[in-house]
Amino acid sequence: MSENDPRRLRKRERQDRILSALNVNSALRIQQLSDNLGVSTETIRRDLSELHDLRRIDRTYGGAVYRHRFEPALAERLLLNVHERQAIALRAVELVGEADAFMVGGGATALHFARALRGAGDAATVITPAFGVAIELSENSAIEALMLPGIYHPREGLVHGPETLAMIRRYRVQVAVIGASALDASGVSEAMLSAGAIYSEMMACAERTLILADHTKFGRRALTLVGPWHANVTLICDRAPDADLAVAIAENGAEIEIATSHLPAVS
Structure with missing residues (x-):
């Protein structure tokens, strides 16, 4: 031709x-x-x-x-591993317990968490950089959703930048709930540099941190290290990590919670 x-x-x-x-x-x-x-x-x-x-x-x-992207955009990720993420989100709501002030990051699993928390009915103040999370939580009148300021990132549906980081530093909360792009022996890492900076600040401002991540994140390292494993960190996942990752988590005093799906098995 x-x-x-x-x-x-x-x-x-x-x-x-x-x-x-x-x-x-x-x-x-x-x-x-x-x-x-x-x-x-x-x-x-x-x-x-x-x-x-x-x-x-x-x-x-x-x-x-x-050019292979390390992680697809939020809209694509919401279609992946839905059952696993829902189970992780439900377990995270249980582990939040009676906390009445916490931070929630962005991402697909964090959005599932917001949906689960919205239905829980407990009063709380939730600080977030993610518009989807704020919108979900605002449908529960008992939850006060505080949206952080910053530069809007349309692919991820969250804000970032110096104003976002400065506002996070003003708060002290009981729990930070964040997702992850990757998990390895060194800790939790994030593919998006600006999101990684936000999640690092959230961890620093919280008494304890819940990491919500399914098994596809195991044994990987993304662009920026959000934080190392330590005694105030709990990983909530859908299956047990491999031996190297599990040992690194345990040796640094962090905990692992395995979430099981509440959906009936398919025969």
């Missing part, structure tokens, strides 16, 4: 084909893409430049590699 052929792919279709090809073969040369799609190498270079500007790929000398 020549570039002048009316049947040739439109730009968007061509770029989708490029992304699909890179997803199968993570590193392809410009000449390979040109041959496969029947267009000139200059056309491929323009496509790669546009996809790079859109942060879909990374350019290499003579080619490109598919």
Whole structure:
């Protein structure tokens, strides 16, 4: 198929084909893409430049590699491991107990926690950087949801920045409830740098911290360390961590709570 052929792919279709090809073969040369799609190498270079500007790929000398995100956006994560996250959220509400002032971070599991807490009916003041969490909690008149100030991050639905951190430091709460991008022997880490800074401050301002994370986060390390394992940290997860992670948690005085699903088993 020549570039002048009316049947040739439109730009968007061509770029989708490029992304699909890179997803199968993570590193392809410009000449390979040109041959496969029947267009000139200059056309491929323009496509790669546009996809790079859109942060879909990374350019290499003579080619490109598919850019794999460490974590999908919040809207995508809400569709993953739903039963496990619901079970973790319910157990977290039980462990919060009679605390009447706490902080809740952002993320998919934190949003499940907010939904579970909303239905619990107990009076509390909850401080959060996440709009979804604040909206869920505001539906319970017994809960006072305090939204932190800051710069809005649309993909994650939370605020961040110097104003957010400064406001967090003004408070002292009984419990901080946060999610995690990754968990390893060194502690809890977060893929989003600004969120990591927020969660670190939350841990510092709380008497104890509940980490809500499903098994897919085990044995991984993300961009920024939120905090190490210590005696005031409890990990709530859907299954037991592997031996190395479990030993690191126990040796540093942290606790592990395994949440079990309340859903009936499928026969």
